[in-house]
Amino acid sequence: MADGTAKIEIGGTSHDYAIKDGSVGPQVVDIRKLYADTGLFTYDPGFTSTASCESGLTYIDGDQGILLHRGYPIDQLAEQSSFMEVAYLLLRGELPSKGELDEFTYTITRHTMVHEQLTAFFRGFRRDAHPMAIMCGVVGALSAFYHDSTDINDPVQRRIASHRLIAKMPTIAAMAYKYSVGQPFVYPRNDLSYTANFLNMTFSVPAEEYHLDPVIVDAMDKIFILHADHEQNASTSTVRLAGSSGANPFACIAAGIACLWGPAHGGANEAALNMLREIGTPDRIPEYIARAKNKDDPFRLMGFGHRVYKNFDPRAKVLSKAATDVLDKLGINDPVLDTARELEQIALKDPYFVEKKLYPNVDFYSGVILSAIGFPTEMFTVLFALARTVGWVAQWNEMISDPAQKIGRPRQLYTGPTMRDYVPVEKR
Ligand code: ACO
DSSP states (O other): OBTTEEEEEETTEEEEEEEEOOSSSOOEEOOTTHHHHHSOOOOOGGGSSOOOSOOSSEEEETTTTEEEETTEEHHHHHHHOOHHHHHHHHHHSSOOOHHHHHHHHHHHHTTOOOOTHHHHHHTTSOTTSOHHHHHHHHHHHGGGTOGGGOOTTOHHHHHHHHHHHHHHHHHHHHHHHHHHHTOOOOOOOTTSOHHHHHHHHHHOBTTBOOOOOHHHHHHHHHHHHHTSOOSSOHHHHHHHHHHHTTOOHHHHHHHHHHHHTSTTTTTHHHHHHHHHHHHOSGGGHHHHHHHHHOTTOOOOOTTBOOSSOSSOOHHHHHHHHHHHHHHHHHTOOOHHHHHHHHHHHHHHHSHHHHHTTOOBOTHHHHHHHHHHHTOOGGGHHHHHHHHHHHHHHHHHHHHHTOTTOOOOOOOOOOOSOOOOOOOOGGGO
8 A cells, every 4th residue: 555545456457445534444456446456345344344334424543442423432422422422423523502402302202102002013023023023014104104204305304204203213112011911001291301211112001100210310301322332233234224215214223123133233232131131140150251262162151252442341341330339329239230340350351352352342241230230141132223313313314415426336245056957846
């Protein structure tokens, strides 16, 4: 590489490709003409070295453990901001003034109700359905209810769809929970904050007064902030890929939810808490560490390791402290937290985890907090989806507005049979 140009030599011929600068972080080699110039594709399963788009939303330095939204460090946002403010920041690019925040919050609040027909839709699911299965179905179905915000070429419709998705996600998530426990749906209350309203819809019942504990509201809001966006992760890339074909935003977000569900992604917080409960007591930790290191055992330490962070996940640091705060303030003495702390200490000193740079990720402590708040493990990924909807929507909008946007269509290295003649079944 020299002077902003990368030279690739193939069969004695040299080809030049521009090196593009971001505002911070690694440069990229623009190889869009590589195939036309050389007849070659690049091979990068898992996109470990491929930038799929330009984005101004979120920056991660995985080696340093840095996460910035529009330039602001995640720990500052988690400690000092609110989820609504972070949503505004991600969508509009700057922190809002007081008036702008009030107006944005008012707009989101006025979209919290869902079409009444959706309650009938819910009743089509089995009561024991996983709430993420319900989320995939119901969010996808929103495009059948809100026809007036599915034209992606109309910026006003895009904005309305964005507001609807952010506003209705807590209502749908709470309904998924209520349906699974056989309690009546609770309608949104627009006098409450975004997060307090979600907790009220989830945990209140018509039979008695529900007290919203400010400690819980604050912890929940922090968890939402910490999950709001995370650059081009699997589910966000799924939303972008689905959206690149011109699909409507409700369908795209449903695709993101489906991707998030997997245990290597959003499903890991559920898996991490299940693992901590299975370990049970700190004396059993060595057994699980040994299993995680055993190549013949598929077991992995859930909540450990990250594709991008090769240092502490900065979100895990915030949540580690929040876990202690919440459990202390609620007076809960959960042995799972002791097991988590001990496991973290042992793993951080173990050469296997040190050499592979495996640190606790955001999922390691979030489950402990969510469980203390009262959520069953099946709801953990739903909460992740609720918060990440802000990032998905912001990334989807950014993609639609990008003049370089094209339908996403990766290439492949074909290794199947070459051309051969069809043989009728009686001759096979
Ligand atoms: N426990 C034990 N070993 C691990 C773990 C783990 N949690 N994570 C990675 N490793 C090992 C792998 O076995 C591999 O070893 P090898 O080089 O000897 O083959 C090496 O570390 C690299 O692992 P990869 O799977 O290649 O790393 P990748 O970047 O593809 O995976 C991932 C990242 C999927 C997060 C992985 O670390 C993992 O499965 N962790 C557990 C699940 C989890 O917590 N996911 C949440 C991610 S955060 C989020 O989605 C919000």
